[in-house]
Amino acid sequence: MSGGGEGSSVADLLAAARLRFADGGVASPELDARLLVAEAFGVDAARLFLAKELPAAAAGRDRLAGFVARRLAGEPVHRILGRRAFYAHDFQLSPDTLEPRPDTEALVDLARAPITECIGHKGRCIVADIGTGTGAIAVSLLALFPEAEAVATDISAGALATAAANAGAAGVAARFRVRLGDHLLALDRPVDVIVSNPPYIPSGDIAALQREVREHDPLRALDGGPDGLRSYRAIANGGRDALLPGGAVAVEIGIGQERDVAAIFAEQGFALETSARDLGGTERALLFRPMGDKEFP
Template identity: 40%
Template sequence: MALRAVRVPVSHLIGEREFYGRRFKVSGEVLDPRPETETLIEAALSCPFKRILDLGTGSGCILVTLLAEQQDASGLGVDLSEAACLQASANAVLHRVAERADIRQSDWLQNVSGTFDLIVSNPPYIARSEMEALDPEVLDHEPQMALTDGGDGLGAYRSILAGVMQHLVPGGRLLVEIGPSQGADVADLFRAAGLEAVQVLPDLDGRDRVVCGNAPA
């Protein structure tokens, strides 16, 4: 009870969190999987894929879920945090997709090679000016590098889009999670990078949650 009194998240006390029907191991080193991210999973599963790249993989919940749901797919998950890479690797083993999951340390696309037909990311999108309004469970117990870019909240999208086109196969898809007020801005960044058929998708609460686009075929 003492730990709950200082607002330590329940998931950190028990060491796991449910996501898309599976239990994922979590810690204070990674962002907790959240129900709204399941919107990205549903969008990703709406079309077949064979090769996935997950940028900022964190706990690995997105990559591992997609590999578990698509049994013939393989994927690469990258994160700047070594601790996050270890956590993602453990979750890949837990859910028996480790043979199809390559986890490595990278600053976004820096150490990424090859092409993919699906690239996904739930990057840090909270603006620095919004951080103080977060609940103590989030602000005090989750890694700040997974929450904010320290600027306007769009920095991670700019970094991803600066190099993403060379890693998408023709017709390949990019899907990113966003904050509910960022749909128009991120969609504009997608179009400026050359992506087509750009859409902003809502979560179950009707808030903008995912931006998706396709590389030219």
């Protein structure tokens, strides 16, 4: 798809990319072609139809040829773009971060109630995002709640740098700080609400993941240990000590993990308060409160 051999207009190149993706087994050939053509020619994907009949400049054709080759080799479209939309913002990606995915918006929605309650009682709320990655969860919550502050933890310094950059781009950097470390051990003080989308794929299932995930997502952000539940144990074990009175824990879970995760938290004195489903109807996020917890001061 280099040079002008496959058409002289943006529309021609869009049609050619779509066909190559369909023939190559790409799951969403139409969407991926639109996103990559728009990126290659510097056009907003939502307004691409306005530019489709424009002549295709050589620089754009060359960029698109590289994008198409990378996508056909299995690189996810948002890795190629270097960013992905989540909630109300675009988040920059890096090799140290997972892509924020629409399923995780259920976790953000679930965390809104305890944060609202906390702010109502205290006038502010400190949120800890455990395993923050791009910072998508914490940044989205800070954008929703100007009275909130967030501490974002991760075992990857690269991920924390990406998260801090995303917080700056979203205009919430003044209320966002990062801590390097494993799970709750990275916290230096108790918080009001803990949120986490931890690794939850069993180690033995990693090899069977889609090529786009297996070859391009950081494995330690996927691998939840032999049963996929390692991080939930770590968060539940230290959760009561890490929470201020009136606190709550909200976690994302994998398909079919709700009973096991609820049992892990129950063993550590937490009660399951409510849950949330993703857009596909899958139980995706759970909200816990410490049993017998003191109310807000």
